[in-house]
Amino acid sequence: xxxxxxxxxxxxxxxxxxxxxxxxxxxxxxxxxxxxxxxxxxxxxxxxxxxxxxxxxxxxxxxxxxxxxxxxxxxxxxxxxxxxxxxxxxxxxxxxxxxxxxxxxxxxxxxxx
Numbered sequence: 001x002x003x004x005x006x007x008x009x010x011x012x013x014x015x016x017x018x019x020x021x022x023x024x025x026x027x028x029x030x031x032x033x034x035x036x037x038x039x040x041x042x043x044x045x046x047x048x049x050x051x052x053x054x055x056x057x058x059x060x061x062x063x064x065x066x067x068x069x070x071x072x073x074x075x076x077x078x079x080x081x082x083x084x085x086x087x088x089x090x091x092x093x094x095x096x097x098x099x100x101x102x103x104x105x106x107x108x109x110x111x112x113x
Contacts, residue, residue, distance in 0.1 A: 035105025
């Protein structure tokens with residue numbers, strides 16, 4: 001499998017990790033779209049949101065349980081942040097591994113596109 005996020009999880013590609021446990025890893029995006037742009041991924045390879053079943057849902061639940069802590073440690077919890085998941089080509093997904101973008105550090109406005 002040629003998955004850049006799996007390579008990051010395995011340590012084959014370096015990343016600036018902000019949080020990690022046995023289920024997830026969070027690291028700074030190398031092409032940030034906001035002053036704070038963190039990618040949060042499950043350590044289990046899940047191709048996209050379309051692949052989330054009962055067994056995979058615990059990883060998503062764990063990610064959302066940890067987001068407030070990650071946001072607080074990144075200094076964006078108080079003023080707010082945005083969580084984005086892109087699914088499939090038309091949804092803007094560029095890496096075939098389920099991931100969430102945590103964006104903050106400025107007013108992101110109300111528009112999504």
